[in-house]
Amino acid sequence: MTRSPGIDDHSRALPEQPSPPPDGPASFPSAQPPARPVDVSYWQRRLTxxxxxxxxxxxxxxIARGAHDDVVAHGVLNRATGVTTTRDSLFQIGSITKVWTATLAMQLVDxxxxxxxxxxxxxxxxxxxxDPRVARRVTMRHLLTHTSGIDGDVFTDTGRGDDCLERFVGRLDEAAQNHPLGATFSYCNSGFVLAGRVIEELTGMTWDRALRERLCDPLDLEHTVTLPEEALRFRTAVGHDSEGGGPPRPVPVWSLPRSTGPAGLITATAGDVLAFARLHLAGGTAPxxxxxxxxxxxxxxxRSQVELPDKDSLGDSWGLGWIRFGWDGRRLVGHNGNTLGQSAFLRVLPEQDLAVTxxxxxxxxKDLYxxxxxxVFTELAGVAVPEPVRPPAVPVPVTARRYLGRYERAGTRIDILEGGDGLRLRHTTTGPLAHLVPDPVEETALVPVSDDRxxxxxxxxxxxxxxxxxxLPTGESYVHHGMRATPKAP
Known part of the structure; x- marks a missing residue:
C-alpha cells in the first residue's frame, strides 16, 4: 500500500494470501479483440x-462494448403498484457511487x-x-482505499440541508477508531463521506452539485440523480426485502440519509452507469x-493500492475507489452497491473494452449476479468467472476456541459462540439500520476451511x-466479515 510520509508501516498485519493474477491493462485497452455480438433476445430470456x-x-x-450499449429489463419496480421495469428505469446504485466520488477526487489531483x-x-x-493523531495524519489515499480505520458504518442523519456533510464530519469524533491508521483494510462508508466533504471544500460546491457539474453534465447523464425529489421525475425502483423466507415486499424507507451521499446515494439508469464506465475505459475522455x-x-x-485480508468475498485488492478482480488470469475492476432493498453490480474488463452492469x-x-x-463473461469475453466459495468436501478439524467472544463496531455486533456441533456466528445489526432490516439478528454455523478461515x-x-x-503485530484481534474488520471486544 502506498503510504503518506510519517505513517507507521503496518503492511505486515495483513494475513498471507495467494498471489493475485498478474495485471492486465490497468485502465483501458490499447488494442481491442474482435467483439462477440450481443444477442439481445437471448440475454432478455436469461435475465427473465x-x-x-x-x-x-x-x-x-x-452490456457495453465500445460505444454501443445493449440494455434489457425484467419485472416490476414496485410490487405494490405493479409498475413495470424498463430500460430507462432508475435504480439506486449504492456504493458504486464511491467510484464516482473517487473520480471527482482524482480530477482535483489533476x-x-x-x-x-x-x-x-x-x-x-x-x-x-x-484519535487526534489520525485526525492529523489521515490522507485522501487512506479514505479512497478504506484503510483509515475510522468506524465505517456510521449513518448519522444530519438533515436535508446543503450543510449535511459538514455537520456529519463535525460529529466524526463520535466514531471509534477501529484499527490503527493504515494497519489493515476495512470497508468504510464514513471515510467516503469525509472524502466528499474535502471535495466540497476544494470546489466550493455541495458534493451533489460537484458530481453534476464535473461528471454528469459533461457526460450527458440526464438520468443520474442524488436526491429523492430528483428521482421522482423518472421511472424509479423501490427496494424490496423478505422476512422469514416470504415473498419480497417494498421496504418502508426508500433512501439512506443525504449525508451518506458520497458513499452511496446515486440513483441512475443502467445506460448512465455504462457511460461512466466508458469514461474510464477511454482513459478519462468523454465521448x-x-x-x-x-x-x-x-x-x-x-492500480493496486492494498491487498485484502479476505480474497473470496469480492476482489483480491483495492485501487483508488475501484475493487480489483482477478478472473481467469484477466484483470477487471468494478464495484458492488447495496442500499435499502436494492443491489447493483458493475464489472469492467479493460482489455476487451467491455463493461457489464x-x-x-x-x-x-447476489445469486442472480x-x-x-x-x-455473460464466458459467452462474450471467453472469461470464466471464479466459482463461488464452498465448504471443503472433507471437514477440516480446527482448534478455534481462541476466537470465542464478542466483536463489535458501529452498526454490527458479532458473537462467536460454542454450539453442540461446533462454532456458531451470531450477527446482530445495531444502530439506525436495525429497524430497517427484516431480521436484525441472524445465527448460523461457522464451517471451517482452515484454522483461521x-x-x-x-x-x-x-x-x-x-x-x-x-x-495485528501489535496484538489486536479481528474478524473480517462482509469486507469489514471488526475488533474483538476487551
Whole structure:
C-alpha cells in the first residue's frame, strides 16, 4: 500500500494470501479483440429466467462494448403498484457511487488542488476524530482505499440541508477508531463521506452539485440523480426485502440519509452507469473528446493500492475507489452497491473494452449476479468467472476456541459462540439500520476451511460468505466479515 510520509508501516498485519493474477491493462485497452455480438433476445430470456428463479422483483442488465450499449429489463419496480421495469428505469446504485466520488477526487489531483498523500486536515483544519493523531495524519489515499480505520458504518442523519456533510464530519469524533491508521483494510462508508466533504471544500460546491457539474453534465447523464425529489421525475425502483423466507415486499424507507451521499446515494439508469464506465475505459475522455480525467489518474485508480485480508468475498485488492478482480488470469475492476432493498453490480474488463452492469430491487440479487455474470463473461469475453466459495468436501478439524467472544463496531455486533456441533456466528445489526432490516439478528454455523478461515450461510441466500480471523503485530484481534474488520471486544 502506498503510504503518506510519517505513517507507521503496518503492511505486515495483513494475513498471507495467494498471489493475485498478474495485471492486465490497468485502465483501458490499447488494442481491442474482435467483439462477440450481443444477442439481445437471448440475454432478455436469461435475465427473465434467472431473476424469477432468484425472486428478484425487477432488474436491468446493461452490456457495453465500445460505444454501443445493449440494455434489457425484467419485472416490476414496485410490487405494490405493479409498475413495470424498463430500460430507462432508475435504480439506486449504492456504493458504486464511491467510484464516482473517487473520480471527482482524482480530477482535483489533476488540477493540483489535492495531494493524495497530504493530510486532509490541511483542507479541513477543523477535523476532529476519536484519535487526534489520525485526525492529523489521515490522507485522501487512506479514505479512497478504506484503510483509515475510522468506524465505517456510521449513518448519522444530519438533515436535508446543503450543510449535511459538514455537520456529519463535525460529529466524526463520535466514531471509534477501529484499527490503527493504515494497519489493515476495512470497508468504510464514513471515510467516503469525509472524502466528499474535502471535495466540497476544494470546489466550493455541495458534493451533489460537484458530481453534476464535473461528471454528469459533461457526460450527458440526464438520468443520474442524488436526491429523492430528483428521482421522482423518472421511472424509479423501490427496494424490496423478505422476512422469514416470504415473498419480497417494498421496504418502508426508500433512501439512506443525504449525508451518506458520497458513499452511496446515486440513483441512475443502467445506460448512465455504462457511460461512466466508458469514461474510464477511454482513459478519462468523454465521448465528445473532452478530457475529464487525466490518463495517468484513470490508470492510477485501477492500480493496486492494498491487498485484502479476505480474497473470496469480492476482489483480491483495492485501487483508488475501484475493487480489483482477478478472473481467469484477466484483470477487471468494478464495484458492488447495496442500499435499502436494492443491489447493483458493475464489472469492467479493460482489455476487451467491455463493461457489464446489473441493477436490482430485491430478492437474492447476489445469486442472480453470480449466475448471470458467469454466463455473460464466458459467452462474450471467453472469461470464466471464479466459482463461488464452498465448504471443503472433507471437514477440516480446527482448534478455534481462541476466537470465542464478542466483536463489535458501529452498526454490527458479532458473537462467536460454542454450539453442540461446533462454532456458531451470531450477527446482530445495531444502530439506525436495525429497524430497517427484516431480521436484525441472524445465527448460523461457522464451517471451517482452515484454522483461521471459515464460511457461513444465512437463511436468505444459498451463497457461502467468508469469515477470517487475524491479529495485528501489535496484538489486536479481528474478524473480517462482509469486507469489514471488526475488533474483538476487551
Amino acid at each position: 429466467e434467472l431473476a424469477e428463479r432468484h425472486r428478484v422483483p425487477g432488474a436491468v442488465l446493461g 488540477e493540483g488542488a489535492l495531494d493524495l498523500d497530504a493530510p486532509v486536515a490541511e483542507v479541513l483544519p477543523e477535523l476532529r476524530l476519536a 465528445d473528446g473532452t478530457r475529464l480525467l487525466s490518463e495517468h489518474s484513470a490508470r492510477a485508480m485501477a 446489473l441493477l436490482t430491487n430485491g430478492g437474492a440479487a 453470480q449466475e448471470l455474470f458467469g454466463e 471459515f464460511l457461513v450461510r444465512y437463511t436468505d441466500s444459498p451463497s457461502w460468505i467468508p469469515v477470517t480471523f487475524y491479529s
